Amino acid sequence: MRPKILEMSETPVVSVVIPTYNRAHILCDALDSVLVQSFTDLEVIVVDDASDDGTEIAVHDWRSRNRPPFPIRFIRQARGGGNVARNRGIAEARGEFVAFLDSDDLWHADKIARQVTRLRARPDHGAVYTGLREVELSTGAVLAQHGHRFPEGDLLDALLVSDVTAPTSTYLVRRQVLLDAGCFDPALAARQDWDMWIRVAERTMIACVPEALVDLRLHSGPRTASDPTRELQAYELILKKYQPLRRSRGLKVRLAARASYHRRTGRVHLHYLGRRWRAIRHYLIAILYWPFAVDTWAALIGAALPARLRAVLRRRWNAIFGGTAIGIRSH
Numbered sequence: 604m605r606p607k608i609l610e611m612s613e614t615p616v617v618s619v620v621i622p623t624y625n626r627a628h629i630l631c632d633a634l635d636s637v638l639v640q641s642f643t644d645l646e647v648i649v650v651d652d653a654s655d656d657g658t659e660i661a662v663h664d665w666r667s668r669n670r671p672p673f674p675i676r677f678i679r680q681a682r683g684g685g686n687v688a689r690n691r692g693i694a695e696a697r698g699e700f701v702a703f704l705d706s707d708d709l710w711h712a713d714k715i716a717r718q719v720t721r722l723r724a725r726p727d728h729g730a731v732y733t734g735l736r737e738v739e740l741s742t743g744a745v746l747a748q749h750g751h752r753f754p755e756g757d758l759l760d761a762l763l764v765s766d767v768t769a770p771t772s773t774y775l776v777r778r779q780v781l782l783d784a785g786c787f788d789p790a791l792a793a794r795q796d797w798d799m800w801i802r803v804a805e806r807t808m809i810a811c812v813p814e815a816l817v818d819l820r821l822h823s824g825p826r827t828a829s830d831p832t833r834e835l836q837a838y839e840l841i842l843k844k845y846q847p848l849r850r851s852r853g854l855k856v857r858l859a860a861r862a863s864y865h866r867r868t869g870r871v872h873l874h875y876l877g878r879r880w881r882a883i884r885h886y887l888i889a890i891l892y893w894p895f896a897v898d899t900w901a902a903l904i905g906a907a908l909p910a911r912l913r914a915v916l917r918r919r920w921n922a923i924f925g926g927t928a929i930g931i932r933s934h
Contacts, residue, residue: 615673616699617645617715617775620692622685623706624652627661629740629820634665636709637673642716645702647675648692653682686787686795689771693781701778707740707820708772714816718775721810728755729780729807730800732773733816740822748815751930755811759804763849764859765867766797767932768809773817774800780807793830794837801845831875838867862893866902873906882906901931 619637623630630649637647651658662677680691693701700722702715718731737747754767761767768774774796784802787795803809842864849857869885872878886903889896901920905913917931 614697615644615646616719617642618692618696618698618701618778619645619647619704619715620689620696620701621647621649621704621706622652622688622692623649623654623658624682624685624688625654625656625658626706627654627656627658629822630658630706631661631665632709633704633706634662634669634671636711637704638669638671639712640710640715641713642719643672645673645715646696646698647671647673648695649675649677650688650692651677651679652684652688653680684789684792686789686791690786690789693778693786696778699778700775701781702775703771705770705772707822709738709818709820710772711816711818715775717812717814717816721812722775722777725808725810727808728810730774730776730803731810731812732769732775733812734814735769735773735817735819736815738818738820740820746821751932752926752928753811753813756808757804758809759801760852760856762797762801762804763845763852763856765863765932766794766800768800768811769817770819771796771799772819776803777807791837791840793833794841798837798841798844801841801848805848831871834871834875835868838864838871859893859896862889862896862899865889865892866896866899869902869906873902879906897928897930898932 621630621633634647637645649662659677659679662675666675676695678691678695680688689703700719702718704710714733718733721731722728732753734753735749736745738745753769754761758767780803783806784799788798791798800809842860849860865885866889869882869889872885873882883903883906886899886906889899890903893899901917905917908916920931
């Protein structure tokens with residue numbers, strides 16, 4: 604199906620890809636956050652994954668009300684999932700850079716400007732991500748602002764072990780890098796961003812703007828965490844998929860990656876499936892593989908504590924050590 608062209612201009616610097624499915628009620632919030640960007644040399648590509656809630660009408664109405672200074676293309680596709688929608692957006696993009704915005708998230712006003720400036724200053728870097736906050740969608744309350752270290756540079760070894768950067772809505776990537784990396788893997792129903800950044804890191808260095816310039820909005824609708832089995836399957840698929848690459852990177856990466864797999868699997872069992880003893884088993888295996896990860900020890904100790912106390916202790920620990928090597932990220 605050919606895209607519906609709502610407005611066109613000269614080739615933009617940044618293509619904003621917004622995949623969506625049945626989020627007409629919040630999609631316009633995401634569009635509002637694009638509208639207020641201080642960087643305006645962009646286009647917006649909304650890829651609707653066969654919504655049945657009036658998404659197309661909502662986008663047209665929003666454009667009519669706001670008359671944005673950038674072109675918007677609305678593309679409706681047969682139901683294929685978020686990765687297929689993102690890949691369609693990449694294929695349709697005309698910009699030098701591609702920025703992703705999930706339809707339930709928000710950008711701060713200087714997000715794109717800061718990222719373009721960073722990549723212009725670092726032509727040897729192919730992608731840049733930002734810090735983020737976790738925000739309650741219904742109230743706007745800030746639930747967490749990630750204060751851990753944000754690495755940059757050659758991140759391949761670190762990413763083969765764990766997803767050390769940030770989710771899709773924080774990233775700006777050179778379009779050619781995405782094409783060279785093979786775009787998003789449709790076989791992954793979760794952790795598709797981590798998988799993508801591994802392949803990006805194979806080809807280029809990754810920069811960071813550590814300030815929280817994205818609001819990851821939490822709600823009761825479908826997100827990855829709402830289906831823990833998808834997350835477990837994704838961890839296993841990624842572990843198998845990059846086994847040959849890890850072998851080429853050395854013993855430390857192989858062992859740390861195995862440990863990370865068990866730590867993350869344990870986390871899902873503890874926090875989403877309520878299987879405390881199975882989680883503890885995974886944490887102990889993780890420690891046997893790689894006993895040097897603070898996250899794993901924190902997870903093991905936390906598994907013996909009530910959830911509220913665990914959360915308080917994590918916040919207090921990270922208030923002091925969050926920006927250091929012993930900050931707690933995963934639990």
